[in-house]
Amino acid sequence: MTLTDIRREAPPAVVARGVTKVYGQGEAAVHALRGVDVAFATGAFTAIMGPSGSGKSTLMHCLAGLDTVTGGSVQIGDVEITGLSDKDLTMLRRDRIGFIFQAFNLLPTLTAEQNIRLPLDIAARLADPALFDRVVATVGLKDRLGHKPSELSGGQQQRVAVARALISRPQVIFADEPTGNLDSRSGAEVLSFLRSSVRELQQTIVMVTHDPVAASYAERVVFLRDGLLVSDIHQPTPQIIHETLMKLES
Numbered sequence: 001m002t003l004t005d006i007r008r009e010a011p012p013a014v015v016a017r018g019v020t021k022v023y024g025q026g027e028a029a030v031h032a033l034r035g036v037d038v039a040f041a042t043g044a045f046t047a048i049m050g051p052s053g054s055g056k057s058t059l060m061h062c063l064a065g066l067d068t069v070t071g072g073s074v075q076i077g078d079v080e081i082t083g084l085s086d087k088d089l090t091m092l093r094r095d096r097i098g099f100i101f102q103a104f105n106l107l108p109t110l111t112a113e114q115n116i117r118l119p120l121d122i123a124a125r126l127a128d129p130a131l132f133d134r135v136v137a138t139v140g141l142k143d144r145l146g147h148k149p150s151e152l153s154g155g156q157q158q159r160v161a162v163a164r165a166l167i168s169r170p171q172v173i174f175a176d177e178p179t180g181n182l183d184s185r186s187g188a189e190v191l192s193f194l195r196s197s198v199r200e201l202q203q204t205i206v207m208v209t210h211d212p213v214a215a216s217y218a219e220r221v222v223f224l225r226d227g228l229l230v231s232d233i234h235q236p237t238p239q240i241i242h243e244t245l246m247k248l249e250s
Contacts, residue, residue, distance in 0.1 A: 016039075017075075033062070046222065063174065064174045077096065100175040101178070105161065107149075138193060173203060187214065
């Protein structure tokens with residue numbers, strides 16, 4: 001079965017229906033999201049973009065269960081997360097979601113391998129040896145497993161964070177500006193590894209970025225403006241993304 005077949009047959013990994021998010025009350029209320037309807041395909045790499053203040057980070061936080069919605073619903077796989085208790089949300093994030101942030105968030109006293117295995121250790125689960133080897137190979141870390149974060153470059157640290165997110169085979173990985181602290185070469189490496197994880201591991205990735213070049217590594221880019229979904233581009237190029245952003249900011 002090809003990756004295209006998997007996507008065609010599988011239900012979406014994440015679905016938002018009429019999602020609104022309001023901060024504050026009365027005249028001070030800020031409407032960050034204004035009824036967003038969007039679905040993210042299983043086994044696909046999708047980027048979320050938009051001008052500053054468009055609601056892109058708020059949307060990702062609501063999709064990932066890091067923030068509550070004011071209205072509407074969010075579903076991850078077959079679970080509607082809207083209204084889940086804090087305990088159930090914590091369990092869902094542990095078992096079904098991977099995270100990659102701009103800050104690498106590695107534990108400095110642990111080796112690269114120990115950092116990668118950390119989510120499984122917390123969940124008291126054993127790593128599948130074949131999957132571990134495949135993930136390490138995918139992100140190119142085989143000769144760095146015994147190194148601590150201080151002994152790794154920024155790009156290598158972020159690759160450890162990518163492997164850590166992949167190792168538990170989550171339903172979806174949310175990446176928030178994952179190349180924001182990296183130089184262009186290291187950023188390109190990390191984005192290539194993310195794209196490889198989609199192709200080789202059938203991973204689902206949703207990434208927030210402000211960088212048109214970073215977004216061009218995705219297969220699809222959705223654009224927000226003023227809390228609304230306003231554009232949706234498949235097979236994007238940096239030029240098309242840049243032109244779309246310019247229109248949204250004008």
